[in-house]
Amino acid sequence: MMCYSDFPMPEEFPVYLHHSKILEYLHMYAEHFDLMKCIQFQTQVCSVRQSDDFASSGQWNVEIETHDKENANRKVLTFHAVMVCNGHYNEPYMPLNCFPGIEYFKGCYIHSRFYKTSENYHGKTVLVVGTGNSAGDISVELSHTAKQVFLSTRHGSWVVSRISRGGFPIDMTMSRRCTMWVKNLLPNILAAKISEKLMSGWFDHSNLGLEPKDRLKHPVVNDYLPSQILQGSIKVKPGITSFSETSVTFEDGTMAEVDEVIFATGYTSKYPFLDVDLIRLNDNDVSLYKYVFPIHLEKQTIAFLGLVQPLGPIMPTVELQARWGVRVFKGVVHLPPAREMENYVSKWKDKKNKWFGKGRTQVLQIHYIDYINAISKEIGVHPNMLYLFLTDPKLAWQVFFGPCTPYQMRLTGPGKWPGARNAILTQWDGTFQPTRTRIVKKQPQSWPKFKRMVMICAVVTVV
Structure with missing residues (x-):
């Protein structure tokens, strides 16, 4: 992708x-x-x-x-x-003025940009501020070496796995023209509700303290964060009200002693x-x-x-x-x-x-x-779906119902690439080529044939 x-x-x-x-x-x-x-x-x-x-x-x-x-x-x-x-992503954003008392904190605090390894945090209690991809990755890595990790979030975030149903990469199943076509047909409220339902399909985000306030905040892609929260090595906390020399107080009134703070608070464009x-x-x-x-x-x-x-x-x-x-x-x-x-x-x-x-x-x-x-x-390189369905149905099917891979932008117009069609038709084989290190012979399944027969019978009945 x-x-x-x-x-x-x-x-x-x-x-x-x-x-x-x-x-x-x-x-x-x-x-x-x-x-x-x-x-x-x-x-x-x-x-x-x-x-x-x-x-x-x-x-x-x-x-x-x-x-x-x-x-x-x-x-x-x-x-x-x-x-x-x-x-x-060129200028670290660390709004220290939003955290009263941080000037008195005796521990070390850094922006996530300068985090390199978990080795320096062995046996320590670490607070990670933010719930973007960096915050999720750092929290999970620290959870294996630190004594305790606290993850502070004001707004929460959807967390999705890299793997979707059937073991397919999540981005290849979510980024489809057919899905976006349906979304654009629906009212925004209904489309957002459906998207939220899909985002929360992996686990109940409210049970883990992660459910976001905003409808479709950019999701965090992390396969390990939920399990580390369930194991207790990561504890999700609300926003921060203040720091002291050795502790932090959260919006819910609870307090925690912390040794180090990592601000995964994003970047400013400059x-x-x-x-x-x-x-x-x-x-x-x-x-x-x-x-x-x-x-x-x-x-x-x-x-x-x-x-x-x-x-x-x-x-x-x-x-x-x-x-x-x-x-x-x-x-x-x-x-x-x-x-x-x-x-x-x-x-x-x-x-x-x-x-x-x-x-x-x-x-x-x-x-x-x-x-x-x-x-x-x-x-002038947008694929014409009607033309494709009329002239090359096999390709059109993959373009509309398959993952929206970059090759689609080389099918026509300036910069047309002769290899684009083949790249689209073989994209699934190319995706799983490196994982097929043990060849498994698939057993023939009668269920797909049965489904096709049912669909044909239904069409004949309607006609």
Whole structure:
């Protein structure tokens, strides 16, 4: 699901990748497309400013600092276009002013960004603040070495397993066009209720103190958190009211002695190398057209990539943003007038707030398929389902009812990839290739044939 659209993961790679495998894949991609020659390492971008003739040329002056073993050198280069690809995980967000008494706490406290290993926490009582993916992963890892782990959450979170029914990867069963089509047909309230029911299908979140206040806060993907809570090695607590020298008091009035605190409280998007007026950040919220383009520029020659948090894979999402950006830079695709883009941003925010809520952790959330549909239509690579069903029913079935893999964005239009069809039709085999290390011969089942017979009889009866 997370591969680039014209470069499938190697079949020997596991379904869920260790970060070292992701790095290996990126190196393979860069080497395959001969991209290493385009990358300048050991270089810091100090500033990105509009050129003096920006209104006519759309060019940017970029000041960079290159580093070698002995010294650093600065110079200014001019570019016709710029893509800002920092994403939104660049500045740790640790709101200490929200935790009275933290200045008196004698233990050590850090942001989750600086957590590396559980070895330093052996035999200690540790408080983890937050319930995102980082908080869940750190809490579980600490639960095997620490004396006790407390997990503090103000809003709660849905927790889902990586494995869905039948042993299939959860993202490949949830990210389907047919599912999103049904969701968009239903009223928001009903669709949200159904989604909540599916999210809570693994276990009763209220029993473990995890049920979220917001409808569809971005779920935590963690197979071990519920079991560690049941074992008592992790205790879920509400928000924090205050710290003392050695303890913490929670909103329910309970108190706990703690040795260390890890704030898994997210990140703040910052771009110190840009003019402050170019992109205005309001508690992580940005007013960009489809999360990519500033609205009020004379020339659309700068794009922001990765300022989204999709309910799905991030890499193919950002790849589509990049493909769109290039088309706009080349003048092949044109953006609508500023007023029209403003109206779109306003309507999109209203729709998003009704679905996800207005918290700072939800401002960048998007429905994966809805978003890639919008971007793929801008590029001209959106698959035409009616045409596919008429000309290639086998492929159409997989595109609509199967997982929405990135290869779908290479079936047609600019950048069409000849291998896209085969990649889609063989995607399940490729997914489970690395797990079939012991070949099991499946017994023939009569039940599917029986179901088909019943369906045929039902159709004949209706006719």
